[in-house]
Amino acid sequence: MPDNRVFGQNLFGTRTPADQPYRYPLWRYVIALGVLVIGILYAMPNLYPPDHAVQIEVDNASTVIGTKFTAQARDLLENEGIEVKRAALTQRGSQIHLFNELDQIRAKDFLESRLNPVGIERQFIIALNLAPTTPQWLRDLGSKPMTLGLDLAGGIHFVLQVDMQSAINKQLNDEADKATTLLREENVRYIPSEDFVSEFDVHIPFADESRRADAMAVLESSYGPPNHVIEEVEWRGTPAIRITLTQDRLNEIEDAAIEQNLTGLRNRVNELGVAEPLVQRLGSSRIVIELPGVQDSSEAKRILDKFATLEFRLEASVSDRPSQIEVLPYEGVDVRLLKENIVTGDNVVDAQQARDPETSLPQVNMQFDSIGGERINRATAPNIGRRMGIIFIEQRPVIVNEFVNGERVERTKIETTRRLISVATIQGALSYNSRITGISVRDAQELAILLRAGALAAPMYFVEERTVGASLGDENIDRGMLAVVIGLALVALFMIVYYKVFGVIADICLTMNMIVLVAVMSLLGATLTLPGIAGIVLTVGMAVDANVLIFSRIREELKRSPPATAIKNGYDRAFVTILDANVTTLFVALILLAIGSGPVAGFAVTLSIGIVTSMFTSIFVSRGLVHLVYGNRAVRTVWI
Amino acid sequence: MNFNIDFMAHRHIATVLSGLFLVASVVAFVWLGVNRGLDFTGGVLVELAFEAPVDPVYVRTILAEDGYANAVVQSLGSETEVQVRMPPIAGIDQSNLGDNIRASLVEGIGAADLRRSEFVGPTVGEELTEKGGLALLVALGMVLLYIMLRFTGKFALGAVVALTHDVIVVVGLFCMFGWTFNLAELAALLAVIGYSLNDTIVVSDRIRENFRTIRRRKPVEIINISLNQMLGRTLVTSLTTLLVLLALLIAGGEQISGFATALTIGVVVGTYSSIYVAANLLLMLNITSEDLALPVKDGGEDTV
Numbered sequence: 001m002p003d004n005r006v007f008g009q010n011l012f013g014t015r016t017p018a019d020q021p022y023r024y025p026l027w028r029y030v031i032a033l034g035v036l037v038i039g040i041l042y043a044m045p046n047l048y049p050p051d052h053a054v055q056i057e058v059d060n061a062s063t064v065i066g067t068k069f070t071a072q073a074r075d076l077l078e079n080e081g082i083e084v085k086r087a088a089l090t091q092r093g094s095q096i097h098l099f100n101e102l103d104q105i106r107a108k109d110f111l112e113s114r115l116n117p118v119g120i121e122r123q124f125i126i127a128l129n130l131a132p133t134t135p136q137w138l139r140d141l142g143s144k145p146m147t148l149g150l151d152l153a154g155g156i157h158f159v160l161q162v163d164m165q166s167a168i169n170k171q172l173n174d175e176a177d178k179a180t181t182l183l184r185e186e187n188v189r190y191i192p193s194e195d196f197v198s199e200f201d202v203h204i205p206f207a208d209e210s211r212r213a214d215a216m217a218v219l220e221s222s223y224g225p226p227n228h229v230i231e232e233v234e235w236r237g238t239p240a241i242r243i244t245l246t247q248d249r250l251n252e253i254e255d256a257a258i259e260q261n262l263t264g265l266r267n268r269v270n271e272l273g274v275a276e277p278l279v280q281r282l283g284s285s286r287i288v289i290e291l292p293g294v295q296d297s298s299e300a301k302r303i304l305d306k307f308a309t310l311e312f313r314l315e316a317s318v319s320d321r322p323s324q325i326e327v328l329p330y331e332g333v334d335v336r337l338l339k340e341n342i343v344t345g346d347n348v349v350d351a352q353q354a355r356d357p358e359t360s361l362p363q364v365n366m367q368f369d370s371i372g373g374e375r376i377n378r379a380t381a382p383n384i385g386r387r388m389g390i391i392f393i394e395q396r397p398v399i400v401n402e403f404v405n406g407e408r409v410e411r412t413k414i415e416t417t418r419r420l421i422s423v424a425t426i427q428g429a430l431s432y433n434s435r436i437t438g439i440s441v442r443d444a445q446e447l448a449i450l451l452r453a454g455a456l457a458a459p460m461y462f463v464e465e466r467t468v469g470a471s472l473g474d475e476n477i478d479r480g481m482l483a484v485v486i487g488l489a490l491v492a493l494f495m496i497v498y499y500k501v502f503g504v505i506a507d508i509c510l511t512m513n514m515i516v517l518v519a520v521m522s523l524l525g526a527t528l529t530l531p532g533i534a535g536i537v538l539t540v541g542m543a544v545d546a547n548v549l550i551f552s553r554i555r556e557e558l559k560r561s562p563p564a565t566a567i568k569n570g571y572d573r574a575f576v577t578i579l580d581a582n583v584t585t586l587f588v589a590l591i592l593l594a595i596g597s598g599p600v601a602g603f604a605v606t607l608s609i610g611i612v613t614s615m616f617t618s619i620f621v622s623r624g625l626v627h628l629v630y631g632n633r634a635v636r637t638v639w640i
Numbered sequence: 641m642n643f644n645i646d647f648m649a650h651r652h653i654a655t656v657l658s659g660l661f662l663v664a665s666v667v668a669f670v671w672l673g674v675n676r677g678l679d680f681t682g683g684v685l686v687e688l689a690f691e692a693p694v695d696p697v698y699v700r701t702i703l704a705e706d707g708y709a710n711a712v713v714q715s716l717g718s719e720t721e722v723q724v725r726m727p728p729i730a731g732i733d734q735s736n737l738g739d740n741i742r743a744s745l746v747e748g749i750g751a752a753d754l755r756r757s758e759f760v761g762p763t764v765g766e767e768l769t770e771k772g773g774l775a776l777l778v779a780l781g782m783v784l785l786y787i788m789l790r791f792t793g794k795f796a797l798g799a800v801v802a803l804t805h806d807v808i809v810v811v812g813l814f815c816m817f818g819w820t821f822n823l824a825e826l827a828a829l830l831a832v833i834g835y836s837l838n839d840t841i842v843v844s845d846r847i848r849e850n851f852r853t854i855r856r857r858k859p860v861e862i863i864n865i866s867l868n869q870m871l872g873r874t875l876v877t878s879l880t881t882l883l884v885l886l887a888l889l890i891a892g893g894e895q896i897s898g899f900a901t902a903l904t905i906g907v908v909v910g911t912y913s914s915i916y917v918a919a920n921l922l923l924m925l926n927i928t929s930e931d932l933a934l935p936v937k938d939g940g941e942d943t944v
Contacts, residue, residue, distance in 0.1 A: 301736075462759070465738070476895065479891050486891055498876065530896060541885065548877050556869065584837045585834040587783065591778055595775040
C-alpha cells in the first residue's frame with residue numbers, strides 16, 4: 001500500500017478526484033441492497049406467530065402415521081366441534097394446528113381419550129407444542145425463526161455431573177487387583193495393604209529393592225505406554241512401584257463414562273415425548289439437558305434415573321432342575337439358561353467392536369473388572385464347550401393413562417424387559433479381557449453398544465436445575481419486546497430531533513441493523529434468551545454511536561470545509577475511531593461468550609452480532625444513503 | 641454544539657472525587673460484601689403465583705412448620721407472587737428441595753402456578769464465581785494489550801485504570817445498596833467494560849490526533865480541546881444508551897432490572913471516567929507529543 005494516509009480510505013473510503021467528490025461506487029449500493037434483501041428474507045419467519053398445535057407421535061401403537069391418519073385425526077376433532085386450522089404430516093408424526101390455546105388443550109384431552117385407551121401402555125405420544133408457521137417458500141430458502149431459550153419458552157434445564165472420580169477409582173482398583181494377581185502368579189512378594197489406590201495412582205510396596213526389581217520385571221510388560229506410567233518410588237518409607245494412568249487414558253475413561261451416560265439419557269429423553277429436547281455434553285464431565293415445555297421436574301428426574309444392566313449366565317445342562325432354569329428366546333429358538341448369574345453389568349468395564357488381528361473376522365472385545373474377571377474365569381474354566389448367554393435388562397418408563405378420582409392422568413411406571421442378546425460357545429477359560437467371535441459386523445456393532453449400555457455407568461447427580469413456568473416465559477417475551485420497541489422509538493425520535501436529515505438516515509441504518517441482526521441470529525440457529533433481548537436493546541442504544549461519531553465529525557468539518565468535503569472527511573476520519581471502539585467492545589463480548597453459559601451466552605451472542613452488524617450498517621449503508629441524498633448535486637447547506 | 645469547558649482545570653477535584661468513590665466502594669466491598677445471588681452461592685429458589693394474595697409471614701410460618709426454618713421469603717411485584725430462597729446446606733443433596741417446598745406450600749396455602757424454580761449446586765456456584773472473576777481480569781488484560789498495540793503504553797494504562805475504576809464503583813454501589821449480584825449482573829459488568837472502553841477510546845483517539853495536528857500547545861490544552869470536541873458525541877451516545885436502558889428498566893420486569901441497573905450506573909460512571917480518569921491519568925503520566933511519535937510521513941495527519 002503506497003498510500004496509507006487514512007486507514008479508512010483503503011478499506012471503505014473512496015478515493016475520488018477532487019472535482020468529483022461525491023461519487024459512490026455502485027458495488028457498495030449493490031452489497032448494501034443485497035444484504036438488506038437477504039436480511040429481510042431470513043428475518044421474516046420471526047414475524048409469523050407460531051400456532052398452538054398438538055403433535056401426535058407413535059409410541060407403542062403399530063399404526064404408521066401417514067396422511068390418512070392425519071386426516072382422520074382432523075375429522076375426529078372437527079366432529080367434536082374443535083376447529084382445526086391446518087393438519088400436516090411432519091417427520092415425527094401428525095401436527096394439528098389449532099386456533100387458540102383453549103382449543104389446543106381441548107384437542108389434546110380429546111385425542112388422548114380416543115387414542116390412548118385407559119389401563120394399557122401408552123399408544124401415542126400426544127404433546128402440546130408451538131408450531132412455526134413459516135410459509136413454504138421461505139422454508140425452501142432454509143429460512144426459519146429464532147429458537148427461543150427456556151426462559152422465554154418455559155421448560156426445564158438440568159445439568160448433571162458425572163462422577164468421574166468414581167469412574168477413575170474403579171479403573172485404578174482394577175489395575176491394583178490385576179497387578180497384584182500377576183505378582184502372586186509369578187511368586188513375587190509384595191507388602192499387602194488395603195489402600196493401594198489413592199486419588200490418581202496405585203502404589204504397591206515391597207520389603208526390599210530386589211523384590212521390587214523382580215516385580216518391575218513382571219509388571220513392565222503389562223504396564224507402560226500408552227495407558228500407564230510405571231515407575232519405582234519410595235512410598236511410606238519402603239520401596240514401591242507406582243502405576244499412574246496417563247492423561248490420554250484418563251481422557252478415554254472420561255469420554256467413555258460421559259458417552260455411556262449420554263446414550264442412556266438420550267434414549268430416556270426420547271421416551272419423554274418432548275417436542276425439541278436437547279441432551280449434550282458440557283465441558284469435561286457434565287451433561288446438560290433441556291426440555292422445553294416440560295414443567296414437572298420431579299417426574300422428569302425420575303424418568304432420567306436408571307437405564308439398563310446385563311447378566312451373564314451358563315446354558316443349563318440336562319441334569320439341571322427346571323426350577324433353576326429360565327427359558328428365553330434367541331433368534332427364534334428357545335434357549336435354556338441357568339438362573340444363577342456369573343457376573344452382571346456392574347462388572348463390565350468396557351466393550352468394543354473389533355476385528356481378530358489374525359483372521360480379521362469381526363468380534364466384540366469385553367473388559368471385566370477384577371471381581372468380574374475372577375468370577376468369569378472360575379465359571380468358564382471347567383465349562384469349555386458349553387454355551388453362555390448374555391441377557392440385556394432394560395428399565396424403561398412406561399406411560400399409562402389411568403382414571404384417578406374420575407380424572408384422567410398419565411402415570412409413569414418403570415417396566416423391565418429382558419432380552420437375550422448373545423449366546424456363544426465357550427472356547428477357553430475367560431478372564432478380564434474376553435472376546436465374542438463368530439458374529440457379523442453389524443451384530444458385533446450392536447452387541448458392543450448393548451454391552452456398553454448395560455455396563456455400570458459412572459454415577460451422575462444433579463448440580464443445576466432451572467425451571468421456568470410457561471406463564472413467566474410468555475411474560476418475559478412480552479416485556480422484552482416492549483422494551484425493544486420503547487428503546488427503538490426513543491432513540492429514533494432523539495436522532496431525528498438532533499440530527500434532522502442525518503437522523504433519518506441513522507434511523508434507517510438502525511432499522512436495517514435490527515433486521516440484519518435478527519436474520520443472522522435466525523440463520524446461525526442462535527437461541528434467543530431474555531438477556532439476549534437485553535443485548536438487542538443495548539445494541540439499539542450503542543449502534544447509533546458509530547453514526548453519532550460520523551455526524552459530529554461532519555459538523556466539525558463543516559466549520560472549515562464545503563459540505564461535500566466535510567461529509568467525505570467526516571466518514572473517513574471517524575472510521576478509525578469506530579473500528580477501534582468496536583473491536584475492543586467485540587473483545588469483551590467474545591470473552592463473555594467464552595465464559596458464560598445459558599443466559600449470559602445469550603447476551604454475549606446478540607451483543608457480538610449486534611456490534612458487527614452495526615459497523616456494517618453505519619459505514620456501508622449510512623454513507624450510501626448520504627450520497628443518495630447529497631451526491632450528484634451541488635450542496636450548499638446540510639441539515640445536520 | 642460548541643463547547644469550551646476547561647475540564648482539566650477541575651482535574652484535581654476530580655482526582656479527589658474519584659479517590660473518595662474508590663475508597664467508599666472498597667470499604668463497602670470489604671465491610672458489607674457483595675450480596676451474591678443464587679448463581680454464585682448455590683442453593684434453591686422457588687417462585688410461585690397463588691390465586692389469592694398471600695402474606696410472606698404466613699408463608700414463612702408454613703415453611704418453618706415443615707422444617708424449612710432458614711427459608712427467605714419475599715413478595716414479588718404483585719401480592720399473589722412469592723419467592724422462597726434457601727441457602728445451600730453442606731453435605732445435603734438439595735436437588736429435590738425445590739419440589740418439596742412447592743408441595744409444602746401448595747398443601748398449606750392452595751393451588752399455585754410455578755413461575756420459576758432454580759437449584760444450583762454449591763460446586764457450580766463456586767465455579768461460576770471463579771470463572772466470573774477470571775473473565776473480568778482477562779477482559780481487562782486483553783484491553784490493555786490491544787490499546788498498547790494501537791496506542792501507547794500510557795493510553796493503555798489510562799484506559800485500564802478508567803475501566804477498573806468503573807467496575808469498582810459499580811460493584812461498590814451494589815455492595816452499598818445490598819442489591820443481588822447474579823450472572824446477569826456480571827454480564828452487565830462486562831458490558832460496562834465494553835461501553836466505558838468505547839468512550840475512552842473515542843476520547844483517546846482524538847487526543848492522539850490532536851497531539852499530532854496541533855503544534856505549540858501544552859498537553860493540558862490539547863486534552864481540553866479534544867475533550868470539548870468529543871463532548872457532544874459522548875453526551876449523545878450516553879444519552880441514547882441511557883434511553884434504551886430506561887426502556888429496559890420500565891418494561892423489562894423483575895428478572896432484568898438488576899442487569900439494567902448495573903448498566904445504567906456503568907454508563908454514567910463510564911462517561912465520567914473517560915474524561916476525568918483516563919485523560920487525567922495521561923496528564924499525570926506526562927504525556928507529550930513524543931509519546932505519539934510514530935512514523936509520520938505526511939506532516940502528521942491521523943496516521944495509524
